[in-house]
Amino acid sequence: MTNPSTHPFDAAIALAPERAGQYNGSTHPAYGNMVGPFGGVIAAALLNAVMQDPQRLGEPLSLTVHFAAPIADGGYTVTARAVRTNRTTQHWYVELLQDGAVAAFATAVTAARRETWQTLDAVFPQVPEAATIAPMPAIARVAWTSAYEMRFIDGIPGAPGTPSESSASRLWLRDQPARPLDFLSLAALSDAFFPRIFVRRPQWVPIGTVSLTTYFHADAAQLAAQGSDPVLGLAHASNFRNGFFDQAAELWSTAGALLATTTQVVYFKQ
Amino acid sequence: MTNPSTHPFDAAIALAPERAGQYNGSTHPAYGNMVGPFGGVIAAALLNAVMQDPQRLGEPLSLTVHFAAPIADGGYTVTARAVRTNRTTQHWYVELLQDGAVAAFATAVTAARRETWQTLDAVFPQVPEAATIAPMPAIARVAWTSAYEMRFIDGIPGAPGTPSESSASRLWLRDQPARPLDFLSLAALSDAFFPRIFVRRPQWVPIGTVSLTTYFHADAAQLAAQGSDPVLGLAHASNFRNGFFDQAAELWSTAGALLATTTQVVYFKQ
Numbered sequence: 115m116t117n118p119s120t121h122p123f124d125a126a127i128a129l130a131p132e133r134a135g136q137y138n139g140s141t142h143p144a145y146g147n148m149v150g151p152f153g154g155v156i157a158a159a160l161l162n163a164v165m166q167d168p169q170r171l172g173e174p175l176s177l178t179v180h181f182a183a184p185i186a187d188g189g190y191t192v193t194a195r196a197v198r199t200n201r202t203t204q205h206w207y208v209e210l211l212q213d214g215a216v217a218a219f220a221t222a223v224t225a226a227r228r229e230t231w232q233t234l235d236a237v238f239p240q241v242p243e244a245a246t247i248a249p250m251p252a253i254a255r256v257a258w259t260s261a262y263e264m265r266f267i268d269g270i271p272g273a274p275g276t277p278s279e280s281s282a283s284r285l286w287l288r289d290q291p292a293r294p295l296d297f298l299s300l301a302a303l304s305d306a307f308f309p310r311i312f313v314r315r316p317q318w319v320p321i322g323t324v325s326l327t328t329y330f331h332a333d334a335a336q337l338a339a340q341g342s343d344p345v346l347g348l349a350h351a352s353n354f355r356n357g358f359f360d361q362a363a364e365l366w367s368t369a370g371a372l373l374a375t376t377t378q379v380v381y382f383k384q
Numbered sequence: 385m386t387n388p389s390t391h392p393f394d395a396a397i398a399l400a401p402e403r404a405g406q407y408n409g410s411t412h413p414a415y416g417n418m419v420g421p422f423g424g425v426i427a428a429a430l431l432n433a434v435m436q437d438p439q440r441l442g443e444p445l446s447l448t449v450h451f452a453a454p455i456a457d458g459g460y461t462v463t464a465r466a467v468r469t470n471r472t473t474q475h476w477y478v479e480l481l482q483d484g485a486v487a488a489f490a491t492a493v494t495a496a497r498r499e500t501w502q503t504l505d506a507v508f509p510q511v512p513e514a515a516t517i518a519p520m521p522a523i524a525r526v527a528w529t530s531a532y533e534m535r536f537i538d539g540i541p542g543a544p545g546t547p548s549e550s551s552a553s554r555l556w557l558r559d560q561p562a563r564p565l566d567f568l569s570l571a572a573l574s575d576a577f578f579p580r581i582f583v584r585r586p587q588w589v590p591i592g593t594v595s596l597t598t599y600f601h602a603d604a605a606q607l608a609a610q611g612s613d614p615v616l617g618l619a620h621a622s623n624f625r626n627g628f629f630d631q632a633a634e635l636w637s638t639a640g641a642l643l644a645t646t647t648q649v650v651y652f653k654q
Contacts, residue, residue, distance in 0.1 A: 175649060180467075180491055182468035198453050198485070202627070203651065205452040221595075223450065223594055223649070225651075230625070231587075234625070315501065315503075324495075350505065351505055352504070354500075354502055379445060
């Protein structure tokens with residue numbers, strides 16, 4: 115039974131252990147997409163299997179998710195295994211099964227972080243503070259858009275007939291209701307950027323993320339420091355061709371720490 | 385037996401079928417790294433198992449490689465299986481084993497490309513032609529640097545004591561000896577950018593790619609059109625921290641077509 119005080123995100127990514135490395139989960143109506151669940155919450159559920167494993171070494175460093183087939187609303191099974199464990203890194207393979215077939219799978223790296231030389235080459239942009247920007251209204255028929263507060267600086271998805279010369283967006287975003295940031299919600303936020311084709315092209319077509327890769331730059335202390343404040347997201351695409359496009363994004367803390375970088379390849383119909 | 389006319393790259397990624405979905409390969413001295421083989425040729429060998437599979441659907445769309453453990457010089461086994469096959473996409477899982485343990489593994493997507501709306505948002509830069517730039521001398525103790533012709537426009541790795549304010553490089557590069565570009569050599573080229581830390585920081589430290597993701601934007605016809613002419617590579621990093629950094633790159637055809645985008649997360653010692 116879900117505790118009534120549980121945040122919908124935690125309910126949506128909850129995994130009940132079935133046996134070692136195997137869990138049962140279920141899609142959640144708060145994170146529904148046009149069809150099936152929002153991919154970000156599936157990414158987070160797959161990472162959650164790694165996070166829950168008692169043999170896990172360190173914190174998430176990378177996550178690649180393959181959305182291999184449509185996921186139906188309802189229950190699923192997740193299996194996770196450490197393919198290789200080293201002294202400071204651990205490599206994972208995770209599958210999500212429905213009706214005995216793999217609907218999604220992921221690879222991940224967890225790693226022991228330590229103090230080293232450091233420098234940040236990416237640039238935190240000059241942007242208005244989140245509080246000065248009105249949140250975008252949620253899209254009624256896309257439930258997961260109600261689960262995030264999105265305050266667009268620019269690059270709001272265009273309505274048909276309003277072409278854009280850029281595929282880029284900048285926005286403040288956070289869980290709604292507010293929830294302290296952790297690796298799992300950061301994994302989901304990596305997929306919370308609208309498909310770039312909806313920004314670039316004034317026509318709505320069926321789309322679906324094929325594969326998503328996220329690198330976690332933050333450690334747990336940085337995530338804890340961020341709390342539930344909005345993170346800054348910067349997303350853009352480089353190429354739309356032959357039924358696929360790529361998009362890349364950065365996620366920044368309010369204080370200007372780079373939390374994650376992410377890239378994905380997306381199918382589009384025509 | 386290797387045909388004496390075989391290009392060293394083809395010899396290095398050759399896989400001899402053992403049974404369905406299982407192959408035998410071997411590292412090649414022409415693609416040696418400081419320790420073990422050059423990661424790019426391992427990425428290509430793993431993709432080669434997908435390319436050789438009679439059940440393959442379409443052309444490579446994405447490839448994620450995990451360098452899970454050091455690979456020793458010598459033989460290895462590769463296993464590949466289609467995890468899920470759809471109408472237009474196919475998702476793969478591939479492992480490289482040495483002495484029964486997984487030393488590297490990969491996921492990939494192959495896809496049927498088709499004509500759709502298209503637009504290119506990434507910008508092909510104004511740069512001098514390859515022929516006007518002298519190739520960088522190979523690094524004697526790093527064999528694989530002799531296997532690529534690299535003509536740097538800027539961002540040549542610094543010698544100790546010459547710090548750079550940028551982690552970016554722009555260079556023309558191609559196989560040496562020349563070889564017509566295909567998906568396999570493009571996969572290897574995605575890892576042929578020197579680790580960004582050697583550009584950014586005036587100190588050589590042990591490094592190793594942990595995970596590498598490449599999106600293939602080109603189709604086979606574009607690769608054939610490129611032939612063995614140099615491709616333009618643009619690489620940069622965004623963040624160095626806690627023993628890891630990320631780097632991203634674009635690979636462009638001579639004519640200004642975006643061939644691939646790639647990103648990787650790299651371990652560094654201190």
